[in-house]
Amino acid sequence: LAKTTQPISMDSYEGQEVNITCSHNNIATNDYITWYQQFPSQGPRFIIQGYKTKVTNEVASLFIPADRKSSTLSLPRVSLSDTAVYYCLVGDLGTGANNLFFGTGTRLTVIP
Amino acid sequence: EAGVAQSPRYKIIEKRQSVAFWCNPISGHATLYWYQQILGQGPKLLIQFQNNGVVDDSQLPKDRFSAERLKGVDSTLKIQPAKLEDSAVYLCASSLVGTTTDTQYFGPGTRLTVL
Numbered sequence: 001l002a003k004t005t006q007p008i009s010m011d012s013y014e015g016q017e018v019n020i021t022c023s024h025n026n027i028a029t030n031d032y033i034t035w036y037q038q039f040p041s042q043g044p045r046f047i048i049q050g051y052k053t054k055v056t057n058e059v060a061s062l063f064i065p066a067d068r069k070s071s072t073l074s075l076p077r078v079s080l081s082d083t084a085v086y087y088c089l090v091g092d093l094g095t096g097a098n099n100l101f102f103g104t105g106t107r108l109t110v111i112p
Numbered sequence: 113e114a115g116v117a118q119s120p121r122y123k124i125i126e127k128r129q130s131v132a133f134w135c136n137p138i139s140g141h142a143t144l145y146w147y148q149q150i151l152g153q154g155p156k157l158l159i160q161f162q163n164n165g166v167v168d169d170s171q172l173p174k175d176r177f178s179a180e181r182l183k184g185v186d187s188t189l190k191i192q193p194a195k196l197e198d199s200a201v202y203l204c205a206s207s208l209v210g211t212t213t214d215t216q217y218f219g220p221g222t223r224l225t226v227l
Contacts, residue, residue, distance in 0.1 A: 032213060043116070043203050043218025044155065087154050102154030 004088045004103035011109045018075045020106050022088030025069050033064060033071045034089040038105070044087060048073065075108075083110045114138065116219035118204050124225045130192040133222045135204030137185070141217075143167075143210030144181055146189050147203040149221070155203055161187065162210055191224075199226045 005023040012018045024033070032051050036044035048055055050062040050071070061074040075082060085105040117136040125131050137144050142163050147155035158177065160167040163184035172179065176195070181187040191198055201221040207214040 041220070043205065043221055044216075045218065046215045049213060049215070102156070105154050 003101055004090055006086075006088055006103045006106045008104065009107040009109070011111055012078055013111050014079055015077050018078050018082075018108060020073045020075075020086055020088075020108070021070055022073070022090075022103060023070045024088070024090045027068050027090055028092070030092045031090050032092065033062065033068075035060070035062065035073045036087045036089060036102075038085045038087065044102075047086075078108075078110045080110050080112060082108065084108060116204055116206055116217055118202075118219040118222055120222055121220065122223050122225075124227065125194055126227050127196055128193040130190065131194055131224060132188055132190045133202050133204075133224075135187045135189070135219060137187070137204070137206030138217055141206035141208055142184070143207045143214070144187050145205040145207075145216065146179055146187070147205065147218075149201045149203055151200070158189070160210070167210070194224075194226045196226050199224055 006020065010020065032049055034049040035047040037047050038044040048057055048060045048062045050064050052064050052068060055062045063072045063074065073086060085107050087105045088103045091101060116138055119134050123131055144161040146158045148158055149155040158172045159169040159179050161181040164181050176193060177191055179187060179189045189202060201223050203218055203221045205216040205218045207216045
């Protein structure tokens with residue numbers, strides 16, 4: 001079971017780039033890395049997903065080193081609305097509950 | 113496109129009572145998930161359906177929790193009898209086919225308080 005470790009919290013000023021790192025030392029060959037964002041009183045929302053190297057979309061980048069034992073979510077130029085909890089999820093969605101595990105999450109606070 | 117719908121949004125019951133939660137996934141999504149999120153923790157997957165069949169329910173406390181997805185669309189999660197430790201937000205999510213790279217779309221959740 002590929003459990004994950006993330007920092008509990010981070011603070012950042014508006015306009016800065018934020019990097020949140022997730023450790024997943026026991027990641028399996030078929031596992032993908034997915035990041036979700038969760039605001040209070042809402043369900044998590046998909047941000048980005050990757051298997052290796054670098055993935056970029058309109059809201060974030062995901063960096064995965066060759067050994068895949070960690071990953072870094074990069075949020076460029078954060079705003080106050082990016083204040084949320086960010087979860088790193090490692091697993092193979094096709095194999096059911098035993099292989100899906102949300103980490104503890106990182107509470108990001110963006111400061112004006 | 114309509115999102116995942118859940119009801120009720122809030123429920124307060126006393127321990128040993130029964131409660132049921134309802135979920136309507138995004139139209140056309142074959143895979144449906146139920147999660148339990150205790151305050152301050154990440155969501156924990158309870159059960160995964162593929163159409164109307166169970167893919168995995170190994171983390172579902174079957175002595176008191178049950179779930180069904182009749183006709184492969186809506187789903188109901190039931191707790192009977194409830195315990196204090198069941199107080200949590202119950203999230204429903206759906207995805208198109210449930211493969212490795214499939215995106216899960218979450219509903220707003222049902223906040224359960226057991227007194």
